[in-house]
Amino acid sequence: MTKIEWKKTEPWYSTRKKARILTLPDQHYFLIDGLGDPNQADFAQRVQTLYPLSYAIRMSYRNDWEIDGYQEYTVYPLQGHWSIQEQYLNQTPMKKDYFKYTIGIKQPEFVTAAVAEKAKQRAAEKVDAALLKQVRFETIKGKQVSQILHVGPFDEEPVSFAKLEDYLKTEGYQRVSHEHDEIYLSDPRKTAPEKMKTILQVEIKLV
Numbered sequence: 001m002t003k004i005e006w007k008k009t010e011p012w013y014s015t016r017k018k019a020r021i022l023t024l025p026d027q028h029y030f031l032i033d034g035l036g037d038p039n040q041a042d043f044a045q046r047v048q049t050l051y052p053l054s055y056a057i058r059m060s061y062r063n064d065w066e067i068d069g070y071q072e073y074t075v076y077p078l079q080g081h082w083s084i085q086e087q088y089l090n091q092t093p094m095k096k097d098y099f100k101y102t103i104g105i106k107q108p109e110f111v112t113a114a115v116a117e118k119a120k121q122r123a124a125e126k127v128d129a130a131l132l133k134q135v136r137f138e139t140i141k142g143k144q145v146s147q148i149l150h151v152g153p154f155d156e157e158p159v160s161f162a163k164l165e166d167y168l169k170t171e172g173y174q175r176v177s178h179e180h181d182e183i184y185l186s187d188p189r190k191t192a193p194e195k196m197k198t199i200l201q202v203e204i205k206l207v
Contacts, residue, residue: 004073
């Protein structure tokens, strides 16, 4: 069985520190939306809803579930798409309570809508029923992005975003919007804040 080595073959998961420009392909995800401060319990509960679904597929071959085209792989890292709730767009100072987000975990190409639905059924006993109803399986369309690796606490991300902005200016690009994506390569429960690794990613276009 050929193993999916996404850390080696999908460059948007690279820990390269310098800013870069990439074109993302269409990608499949389990997704759930949320509002407010990610440091609160509601965010953690939404994260905890996604992982059992992903592991149901990952461990399917050990649990009497044969999936067509299955390949062994490591579960992909958590990702987040971050923006501001519309009613707070002009509010200052900015507060984390104003955030609007979509968090997700990417799924391999062999995962279909039918497979995703069966994963939800198999994981139902492990997650909150109300939150499970909010999870959707969706294909996010490809786009051109620029990204940079941020090492350190989440609250220090503006320093890395400033570096990314400088890079885009020199390359003749600009951000499409103030929204951005984050890929969490570290587990905050097990990693010291100064060693946290987070990929910061923004959609771009030529100036």
